[in-house]
Amino acid sequence: MSFNLVQFIGLVAAMLTTAAFFPQAIRAVRTRDTSSISLATYCAFVAGVTMWLVYGIIAKDIPIMVANALTLVPAATILGMKLRYG
Amino acid sequence: MSFNLVQFIGLVAAMLTTAAFFPQAIRAVRTRDTSSISLATYCAFVAGVTMWLVYGIIAKDIPIMVANALTLVPAATILGMKLRYG
Numbered sequence: 001m002s003f004n005l006v007q008f009i010g011l012v013a014a015m016l017t018t019a020a021f022f023p024q025a026i027r028a029v030r031t032r033d034t035s036s037i038s039l040a041t042y043c044a045f046v047a048g049v050t051m052w053l054v055y056g057i058i059a060k061d062i063p064i065m066v067a068n069a070l071t072l073v074p075a076a077t078i079l080g081m082k083l084r085y086g
Numbered sequence: 087m088s089f090n091l092v093q094f095i096g097l098v099a100a101m102l103t104t105a106a107f108f109p110q111a112i113r114a115v116r117t118r119d120t121s122s123i124s125l126a127t128y129c130a131f132v133a134g135v136t137m138w139l140v141y142g143i144i145a146k147d148i149p150i151m152v153a154n155a156l157t158l159v160p161a162a163t164i165l166g167m168k169l170r171y172g
Binding site: 006013014016019021023028034036040047048052054055 | 123
């Protein structure tokens with residue numbers, strides 16, 4: 001399978017947008033400070049990522065399944081911390 | 087074109103993950119409080135969304151182009167506010 005430039009860009013984009021939320025989750029857990037984080041943003045984001053996961057499962061699309069299952073971990077953590085600490 | 091359940095789930099997922107960051111951007115602009123927001127998260131997220139946009143343009147994939155162009159607006163706003171106000 002020749003791995004062309006477009007696939008490489010897509011792979012890096014997926015890795016970045018998947019990994020992006022881990023620092024925010026770690027910061028929220030460590031500091032318990034979620035004051036400037038928007039609850040609406042993370043409610044919509046967790047719902048959206050969950051639906052992408054459902055989409056990936058039904059469509060049997062492994063990259064979408066894996067990327068969104070990974071993203072759901074920090075996103076749900078941030079939402080949980082926001083609900084807990086306000 | 088029959089619009090089946092999987093496409094519907096994908097569309098709703100895309101709308102949610104695209105719209106999700108507008109409340110955080112509005113909150114950041116209004117309050118100028120970005121103290122508990124992770125700079126690393128938004129650097130990675132803006133970079134990732136930008137690469138998804140490049141991917142969509144090269145692959146001529148309109149939904150990916152539109153979703154990521156829209157997401158880039160609030161994401162870059164949040165990053166700008168974080169850089170400006172710390």
